[in-house]
Structure formats: C-alpha cells, structure tokens
Amino acid sequence: MDLIYTGKVTGALSQQLVETYADSLKDPIAAEKTDEFTSWKILYATNRSPETNSEGMTRYANEYGTELAYGAGQVQISRKNKSDLKTKVIQTLWQGAPAPEGQVKIASLTPANEAPFFENLNTLIERSPQKDVFLFVHGFNVNFSSSLTRAAQIANDLPFNGAIICYSWPSQGGVEKYLLDGEVANASVEPMAHFLESLVNSVPPGTKINLMVHSMGNRVVMRALNRLPEHFTKIKSFQNVILAAPDVGVSEFKELAPAIIAQSNRVTLYSGSGDVALVASKAVNQERRAGDSREPLIMEGIETIDVSAVDTSFMSHSYYGSNRAVLSDLFSLIKQDTSASNRKWLISKSYLGMNYWAFDKEPPEIKKVRSTSL
Numbered sequence: 322m323d324l325i326y327t328g329k330v331t332g333a334l335s336q337q338l339v340e341t342y343a344d345s346l347k348d349p350i351a352a353e354k355t356d357e358f359t360s361w362k363i364l365y366a367t368n369r370s371p372e373t374n375s376e377g378m379t380r381y382a383n384e385y386g387t388e389l390a391y392g393a394g395q396v397q398i399s400r401k402n403k404s405d406l407k408t409k410v411i412q413t414l415w416q417g418a419p420a421p422e423g424q425v426k427i428a429s430l431t432p433a434n435e436a437p438f439f440e441n442l443n444t445l446i447e448r449s450p451q452k453d454v455f456l457f458v459h460g461f462n463v464n465f466s467s468s469l470t471r472a473a474q475i476a477n478d479l480p481f482n483g484a485i486i487c488y489s490w491p492s493q494g495g496v497e498k499y500l501l502d503g504e505v506a507n508a509s510v511e512p513m514a515h516f517l518e519s520l521v522n523s524v525p526p527g528t529k530i531n532l533m534v535h536s537m538g539n540r541v542v543m544r545a546l547n548r549l550p551e552h553f554t555k556i557k558s559f560q561n562v563i564l565a566a567p568d569v570g571v572s573e574f575k576e577l578a579p580a581i582i583a584q585s586n587r588v589t590l591y592s593g594s595g596d597v598a599l600v601a602s603k604a605v606n607q608e609r610r611a612g613d614s615r616e617p618l619i620m621e622g623i624e625t626i627d628v629s630a631v632d633t634s635f636m637s638h639s640y641y642g643s644n645r646a647v648l649s650d651l652f653s654l655i656k657q658d659t660s661a662s663n664r665k666w667l668i669s670k671s672y673l674g675m676n677y678w679a680f681d682k683e684p685p686e687i688k689k690v691r692s693t694s695l
Contacts, residue, residue, distance in 0.1 A: 349482035350448045358397040360428065361473040364442055366391050367489040368512035369465055371432070379432045381465040383493050385505060389512050391438035394487075395428040396473035425470045439523040445484035446528055453483035453529035453560070455655070456520070458513075460536025461502050461568065463492045475533075478645075479652050483529075488516060490541050506540045513545035521549075521558040529560040531655050532585075539567035539611070543577040546584060554583035561655060565591045566612035574611035574618065582622035589654060589661070590618065591647070594629040619675040624661040626650070627670070627679035646680055 351362045367390050369381040381390065433441065446452055457472040472487035490509040493501050520530065534542040543564070562585040567574065582588050592614035611618050614627040631646040650666070653659045661667055667678040 348450070349476075349480060350445055350450075351476065351481075351483070351485050354400070357401065358399050359477060361396045361398065361476055361485065362445075363394045363396055363469050363472050363476075364392075364438065364445075364484065364486045365394060365469060365489060366438070366486065366516050367465065367491075368509055369489060369491040379430060381489065383464060383491050385491050385508060389435070389516060390432065391435055392430055392432040393438075393441060394430045394469045396470055397426050397428045398473060398477050399424040425474060427466055427469055435519065439519070442484055442486070443524060446524060449483040451483060451529065451656070452525070452527060453531060453655075454486060454524065455481045455483060456486045456488065456530060456532045458488045458490070458532070458534040458538040458542050459492065460534075460538045460566075461492060461499060463489075465489050475648075478648050479655070481655070486520075488513065490538065492537075502537060503540070506537050507544075509541045510544040510548065513541050514548040517542075517545055518549055518553075521553065530558065531561040531563070532559050533561075533563040533565065533651075534567075535565045536612075537568045539564050539569045543567075543569060543574070543581060547577050547580045549580075549584065554580065557584065557586050559585040560587070560658070561585065562588045563591070563651070563654070564589065564611070566593065567610065569611045571609050571611055571618060575620065578620055578623060582620075587654075587658070587660070588623045590623050590625045591628055592617065592625065593627065617670075617672045617677050619672060619677050625677035626661060626667065627677065630680045650680075 353360045367381055368386050368388075369390070370384040370386040371390055372380050372382045374380050379392075442454070446454065455472075455476060457468075457475060459468045459471060463471070468489040469487050472485060475481070476485045490513065491505050493505065524530070532542065546562075549558075562581055567590070569577075578588070590611065592612045594613070594615045609616065614625075614629055617625055617627060619625050628647055646666070650664060653664050661678045662669070664678075666681060668681045670677055670679050
C-alpha cells in the first residue's frame with residue numbers, strides 16, 4: 322500500500338499515515354483501551370539485578386545481575402489531558418525521572434524464565450498483522466521503570482501494533498554517573514549478544530525484527546551485534562536497525578557498522594547538530610560522537626537522517642521519542658519499509674560528495690510561493 326503524502330511532517334503524528342494503515346492498526350495486539358487509559362504489554366529482558374520491594378513484588382535495580390532476567394510488564398498510559406501529557410511526560414521520561422503520577426505508570430510486572438518468555442513472544446507474533454517485533458534499547462541515565470515506560474510511550478505514539486520488547490541494561494540512573502554507565506554498558510555487551518542470538522533463533526522464520534537503540538545504548542548493541550555468529554550476516558536477521566543519537570565514537574562506529582549493515586535489511590542513523598549531550602560526551606571521550614550531525618557521518622549501507630531542523634526535546638537528545646515529525650518518519654520506516662529517498666518530507670543533501678537526508682522545516686506557504694514562481 323503506497324502512502325499518498327505530499328506535505329511535510331509537522332505537529333501531531335500524521336493522521337494521513339495512520340489512516341493509510343487503518344486496517345492493520347485497528348487491533349494492536351499489545352494494547353488494551355479503556356475510557357481512562359491504554360494498557361501496553363511490554364515484554365522485557367534485562368541484565369539488571371532483581372530485587373523484592375516491601376510488597377513482595379519483583380523489581381530490578383541499577384546493579385549488574387549475574388544472569389539475564391525475563392518477564393512482561395503492563396504499562397498504563399492515560400487517555401486524558403493528552404496535550405498536558407506531552408509537556409509533562411517529555412520533561413520527565415527522557416531524563417530518567419519518574420513519570421507524572423497517574424499519566425504513565427507500570428501497573429504490574431510478571432517475571433518469567435527464558436522459555437516461557439519466548440513462548441509469550443511467539444504467541445504475540447502469531448497474532449500480529451505484519452508479524453513484526455519492536456525491540457527498544459535505552460541509553461544513559463535510565464532506570465528499569467523508565468525503560469519500560471519509554472518503550473510503551475513510543476509504541477503508543479507511533480503507533481505500533483506488533484509485539485514489543487524492552488531490553489534494559491543496568492544504567493546507574495544519574496547524570497553524575499556517566500563514566501560508570503560507560504563501564505556498565507561495556508559489561509552488558511555479552512548478555513545483550515546472548516539475548517539477540519536467542520531472539521533470532523526463537524522467533525518464526527520471516528519475523529520482522531525492528532531494533533531501535535538510543536544514545537549510550539548504541540555501545541551495548543553495536544558491540545553485541547558484532548559478536549553474533551557469522552551466519553547472521555547471511556540471513557539478514559533484522560528488518561531495521563535504528564541507531565538514534567548514538568553516543569559512540571566515530572572511529573568505533575565505522576569499525577562496528579559493516580557487520581550491522583550485513584545483518585539488517587536497512588540501517589538508519591538519526592543525528593542532530595544541537596545535541597548538547599553528545600557535545601558533552603565528545604569533551605569527556607575526546608572524540609566526536611556518531612550522533613553529532615555537525616559533520617554528518619555517512620557510510621554506504623546506512624541512511625543518515627539529520628533531525629536538526631525539527632523541534633526537539635530535552636537537551637535535543639531524545640527527539641526519537643518526543644518529536645512528532647521523527648515519530649512519523651519512524652512510522653513510515655518501520656511499518657511500510659519506506660526508504661529515506663521515498664519519504665517525501667525529507668530533503669536530500671550532500672557532504673564531502675556523499676548523500677544523506679534531513680528534515681525540512683521550510684513553511685508550506687513559502688514552498689507554495691517558491692513552486693509557483695519557478
């Protein structure tokens with residue numbers, strides 16, 4: 322089904338995109354709606370250490386666990402005061418802080434062993450209209466609860482109607498712990514690689530796995546993908562690998578990227594020039610970060626998208642989940658498998674003789690004047 326879209330993506334998620342996919346989106350298999358909220362089933366895997374709270378329920382700490390833990394969470398997103406939700410949730414979720422009370426919350430967590438986890442996942446895949454999975458991996462300064470609520474928020478805002486997984490590595494949940502998070506990220510590579518290998522081997526052939534990772538989480542995922550068995554490069558295990566604002570040094574990114582390109586049908590790099598967090602990371606790590614588009618990182622086999630022209634959220638670092646233009650772009654990428662060259666709201670640009678794409682913020686009325694004057 323082709324999109325019929327001639328304008329730029331602004332404001333709320335493009336209703337035209339949603340209407341185009343009305344048949345496949347009418348029954349999201351991971352969501353249940355009431356008058357008050359939408360409840361999202363988020364499967365999770367984590368190498369965090371489990372703990373028991375005062376009520377005897379299992380939760381997951383910021384400490385590193387000795388083995389992978391699995392389960393499912395129910396995340397409730399309020400259906401009331403939606404305009405207020407955008408302002409308040411964005412200012413908290415993307416900073417690792419608790420969500421506004423009553424608007425986004427984890428209603429329950431149900432731990433599971435590995436085998437029941439994948440049985441649950443495959444049941445969801447079987448019910449999903451397009452046999453697809455959305456796997457989200459968070460970045461720096463995110464606790465377990467926030468990682469699940471972020472995954473649910475993105476699924477809700479896209480919207481995504483397949484199975485949803487959140488992988489939560491043990492970020493220490495504090496801005497002052499950035500260097501420690503880097504050490505933990507490196508220690509999380511082997512568990513991540515084990516999970517990715519198990520995921521690919523456990524789902525039915527033909528399952529579309531969409532892997533989206535943010536910020537420092539790219540260090541975990543990119544290194545893990547380079548440790549998967551060699552035959553993964555021949556079977557194209559991933560439909561999409563989406564690298565959002567990667568806090569990875571340019572030299573390491575270039576070293577790790579070829580294996581990722583070989584394993585995926587499409588690799589997308591989202592970067593920005595106003596990303597304060599990545600500028601700070603460059604100062605700490607003494608190397609420009611791959612997510613900084615002031616000098617766009619362009620490689621054959623990767624579609625680089627510059628988001629600098631669109632309004633972004635806190636510190637211009639979490640645009641992937643809080644900006645409606647980027648969400649619309651993700652929708653077209655994930656749900657319709659549309660290349661950057663065919664997403665009409667993106668403009669083609671070049672740097673050092675190589676092509677990349679960028680969001681266009683030119684007002685529609687200026688476009689109209691320009692087109693009629695040519």
